Amino acid sequence: MDNVQIPKAAIILFSMTLLTSPLASASGTGHHHHKEETTSAVGQPAEKSQATKTIHVVMNDKMQFSFQEKPSIKPGETVLFIVKNDGKIPHEFSIGNQHEHKEHQKMMREMPNMRHEDGNTITVDPGKTKEIVWQFSGEKEVIFACNIPGHYEAGMHHALHLQGK
Ligand SMILES: [Cu+2]
Structure with a gap:
């Protein structure tokens, strides 16, 4: 048996x-x-050819984002951000909601030497300019932030409420 x-x-x-x-x-x-991670609660990366609006952003070591003109974005709109770093240290331009930035900051603190380059984030070296194209969809409360440890806390974030529709 x-x-x-x-x-x-x-x-x-x-x-x-x-x-x-x-x-x-x-x-x-x-x-x-990994690709799915770049789909955020506030939209997704897009191709430059799809962009219908361009917004110029300047970052500096005072932990500020300054916009050439007050940004106004509608839900569904695809925007090309041209981001210049006028500072002497690297800065990040990251698009998300508050929760996403908090998670991102946690990860950056755990891996301080990692350069974060996801679909919703670019890291710009001093004196350099980089581009990011984003299609806004989903939540209307959007936050632009630099999640390099200490920068967000020092004020490096800008909230935007999407207008219309
Ligand atoms: Cu920064």
């Missing part, structure tokens, strides 16, 4: 391996989900 049961058990184990292996490899390739 034992001779019969052992192969049966082996077959069961074998089929369980077949069943679980696709699951195991799916969780092993969790990095593919």
Whole structure:
């Protein structure tokens, strides 16, 4: 009897391996989900050709964002941000809601040497200019922030309420 049961058990184990292996490899390739992380509660990255508005932003070491003109954005609008760093240290321009920035700050404190370059974030070196294109959708309360440790706390954020529709 034992001779019969052992192969049966082996077959069961074998089929369980077949069943679980696709699951195991799916969780092993969790990095593919990275793209989804760039979809935020306030929109998603877009192509420059889709942008219907350009907003110039200047960042400085006084922990401020200054806008060439007061930004006005409608829900659904795709905006090209041209972001210049006038300071002497790197700064970040990140688009999100309050919760997303809090999470981002936590991660930056844990990995202080990491440069954060997600779809919703650019890091701009001193004297440099970078671009980010964003389509606004979802929540209407948007925050632009620099999440480099200490910067947000020092005032490096700007809240914007999307206008209309
Ligand atoms: Cu900063």
